[in-house]
Amino acid sequence: SATDVVFALPRPQARTQSGIIINVSGLLWEKNSHVDADEYRSDIRRLITTLLERGKSVTLLAHVLDNPRSDNDVPPVNLLAAEFDGRVATAVPKSLTEVRELVAGAELVIGSRMHACLNALSSGTPAIPWAYSRKFEPLLSDIGWNFMVDLRTVEDPVVATTQILDSVGIEQLHAEVARVLDSVDNRLQPVVDALSKVDLKNG
Numbered sequence: 443s444a445t446d447v448v449f450a451l452p453r454p455q456a457r458t459q460s461g462i463i464i465n466v467s468g469l470l471w472e473k474n475s476h477v478d479a480d481e482y483r484s485d486i487r488r489l490i491t492t493l494l495e496r497g498k499s500v501t502l503l504a505h506v507l508d509n510p511r512s513d514n515d516v517p518p519v520n521l522l523a524a525e526f527d528g529r530v531a532t533a534v535p536k537s538l539t540e541v542r543e544l545v546a547g548a549e550l551v552i553g554s555r556m557h558a559c560l561n562a563l564s565s566g567t568p569a570i571p572w573a574y575s576r577k578f579e580p581l582l583s584d585i586g587w588n589f590m591v592d593l594r595t596v597e598d599p600v601v602a603t604t605q606i607l608d609s610v611g612i613e614q615l616h617a618e619v620a621r622v623l624d625s626v627d628n629r630l631q632p633v634v635d636a637l638s639k640v641d642l643k644n645g
Contacts, residue, residue, distance in 0.1 A: 453566060455543065460531070461499025463545060463562075464489065465553035467574075468504075470593075471518040476574040477593045482554075483518075485593075488600045489552065490522065494529055501531040501548070505541065505558040515555075549612055552603060554593075556581065563587060563622060568615035570603055585622050589615065 470482045493500050502522055504515035516534055523532045535541040541558075542565050545551050551562035551569040556578055559569035563585070571578055573592045582590055589610070591602045610618075 453546070453564075455546065459547045459549075460501045460533070460544060461549055462493055463501045463503045463533070463548040463551045463553075464493075465503045465505050465551065465555050465558035466515055466518045466522065467554035468514040468516070468518055470554055470574055482593065485599050486518075486522070487525075489603065490526060490530060492600055492604060494526075498549075499531075500529075501533050503541075503544070503551075503553075503558065504532070504534045505553070505555045550607075550615065563619060564626075566616075566619055566623060568612070568619050570606055572599055572603075585626055587618070587622055589618070 464486070466486055467482075470477055471479060473479050490500055490502075502519045504519045519532050519534070523530055533544055535544055538561075542561050545558070545562040545567050546565040548562065548567050551559060551567055552572065553559040553562065553569055554572045554574065556571065556573075559571040560581075562569040568589070569587075571582065571590045573579065573590050574594065578590060579592075582588070589606055591599045591606075593599055596602045606615075
């Protein structure tokens, strides 16, 4: 499946230690068909404030890079960085490898992009997806990851997120990622074994 593909990528070495990474979605930041953009912007700001008040280091990640379309994470990341005036860091990776090395060094990723979350999980870092469509739940259930905040149904995503942090804890979330990686590795091994036996010259 598409989920399995990202888990087949090499596990990266962390570039830096980056505390909690928040992936801000340019798609949801502007008017869209998924969630109320005004509420999303307010919720992201409250999430940042809440984490800073808890003494966390926060980095804002742009996962979809500069392009002419509205679906672009860089403008809201830059806007928020200016608003929080040096209290948050920003990351605008230029490649998939750079994304994966970055998230590998995070304590936690809270992401509004499915692939930001999958890159984190497949790199060994726990992720709390802020889901905006029905595609999130089946993909996450397929790998056995049960920590998600559904922006379409939850009353307060910031409260829902902090409840996960308080009830489960970062340490246990890391243990859960290790369990998921072991499970996915076991699922992928027969595929890897089969591919290794393919005769490329005659195939």
